[in-house]
Amino acid sequence: MLCYHTGAGPAAGLLEFVSSMVRIVRATQVEIETAVQALRDGELVAFPTETVYGLGANAQNPAAVRRIFEAKGRPPHHPVIVHLDSPRFLHRWVREVPESASRLAEAFWPGPLTMVMPRGAQVHDAITGGQDTIAIRVPAHPMAQQLLTAFGGGIAAPSANRYGRLSPTRAEHVREEFGDTVRVVLDGGECQIGLESTIVSFEQGDVRLLRPGSVTAAQIRGVVGRELLPGANVDSPRVPGSPPTHYAPLTPMTIVPAGEIDAHSDAASAGGRRVAVLAQRLPLRAHKYVTWINAGRRPESYGRDLYTNLRTLDKAGCQRILVQAVPDAEGWEAIRDRLLRAATSVAESDDGSGTQAVLP
Ligand code: TXA
Ligand code: MG
Numbered sequence: 480m481l482c483y484h485t486g487a488g489p490a491a492g493l494l495e496f497v498s499s500m501v502r503i504v505r506a507t508q509v510e511i512e513t514a515v516q517a518l519r520d521g522e523l524v525a526f527p528t529e530t531v532y533g534l535g536a537n538a539q540n541p542a543a544v545r546r547i548f549e550a551k552g553r554p555p556h557h558p559v560i561v562h563l564d565s566p567r568f569l570h571r572w573v574r575e576v577p578e579s580a581s582r583l584a585e586a587f588w589p590g591p592l593t594m595v596m597p598r599g600a601q602v603h604d605a606i607t608g609g610q611d612t613i614a615i616r617v618p619a620h621p622m623a624q625q626l627l628t629a630f631g632g633g634i635a636a637p638s639a640n641r642y643g644r645l646s647p648t649r650a651e652h653v654r655e656e657f658g659d660t661v662r663v664v665l666d667g668g669e670c671q672i673g674l675e676s677t678i679v680s681f682e683q684g685d686v687r688l689l690r691p692g693s694v695t696a697a698q699i700r701g702v703v704g705r706e707l708l709p710g711a712n713v714d715s716p717r718v719p720g721s722p723p724t725h726y727a728p729l730t731p732m733t734i735v736p737a738g739e740i741d742a743h744s745d746a747a748s749a750g751g752r753r754v755a756v757l758a759q760r761l762p763l764r765a766h767k768y769v770t771w772i773n774a775g776r777r778p779e780s781y782g783r784d785l786y787t788n789l790r791t792l793d794k795a796g797c798q799r800i801l802v803q804a805v806p807d808a809e810g811w812e813a814i815r816d817r818l819l820r821a822a823t824s825v826a827e828s829d830d831g832s833g834t835q836a837v838l839p
Pocket of ligand 2: 637638646
């Protein structure tokens with residue numbers, strides 16, 4: 480059995496075109512009022528941003544923020560991002576805005592950039608995990624903007640997924656993750672970027688890249704006019720004893736060298752084992768027992784569809800997901816980072832021993 484999918488849907492070309500025309504970008508007044516009331520009542524509200532859906536709570540209500548952690552099953556000392564509608568009330572949250580941060584805000588806000596800065600005196604420990612810094616983002620999605628402006632305060636929100644799992648890029652993913660635990664889910668259609676925001680922090684005039692995203696290192700360098708400090712990734716490196724994989728499907732996932740995806744599909748499906756493949760082209764030949772998604776060669780659409788595609792493959796009843804390694808080129812950094820975090824192993828090239836290197 481060979482199932483072909485092209486991208487996130489059955490006829491991605493056409494659907495992409497249609498969905499780009501009917502993207503839902505604004506909520507009704509009633510929806511916004513309901514969501515604002517829920518936030519004021521200390522309840523959780525899931526809302527779309529241009530990166531992924533967030534699971535939001537009133538950032539000034541520590542009990543509400545703690546509910547986020549309970550719902551996600553997230554360890555209590557992980558800090559969360561505070562979302563604002565604009566930088567106008569930044570001084571309520573941040574003690575001192577570094578010079579580079581002002582420039583980056585000017586260049587990329589509203590947008591998919593999160594900045595970690597010294598925390599203000601009034602900020603609760605539930606937000607910062609007790610650290611001396613706070614992460615702030617001004618999202619661009621019109622529905623996030625509507626909600627933030629109507630609420631008038633900061634909304635603390637991690638991605639709206641259970642801890643360690645794939646981030647949601649559609650409202651139905653949030654429902655799948657949380658059912659009725661989240662009272663309000665604002666449906667803003669599919670997230671346009673589909674990968675979490677770029678995160679930076681500041682150290683004595685230098686900028687450190689903590690998480691790659693669609694605002695690239697090169698773009699940030701261009702604005703701050705200096706090299707970036709290498710990233711100690713915020714989602715903690717995968718060392719023995721550290722938390723589980725991030726952004727991960729439940730099915731074991733292996734990244735395989737680009738030119739060997741067909742050979743690996745054959746080998747992995749030998750004897751009738753079902754295999755799921757995330758590739759950047761169609762298969763060279765028909766494989767039995769393979770569910771194959773061609774996610775294409777453009778990083779923008781590959782990234783936008785990545786989590787939806789991994790969700791689809793995770794549900795395909797396969798014993799393994801094989802992912803064709805993505806190019807080592809500009810524009811693919813965030814995708815490569817998320818794939819490595821989701822993978823349980825990386826297969827070495829056939830030129831070597833052909834053995835599989837299991838990630839630490
Ligand atoms: O695109 C995004 O950033 C989405 C949308 C909803 O805004 N949010 C998101 O949140 O991805 P989350 O919690 O899944 O990832 C935020 C990361 C976490 O790894 C957290 O540890 C880190 O940001 N972070 C938050 N505050 C921090 C701080 N003060 N210092 C260092 N890292 C921080
Ligand atoms: Mg997350």
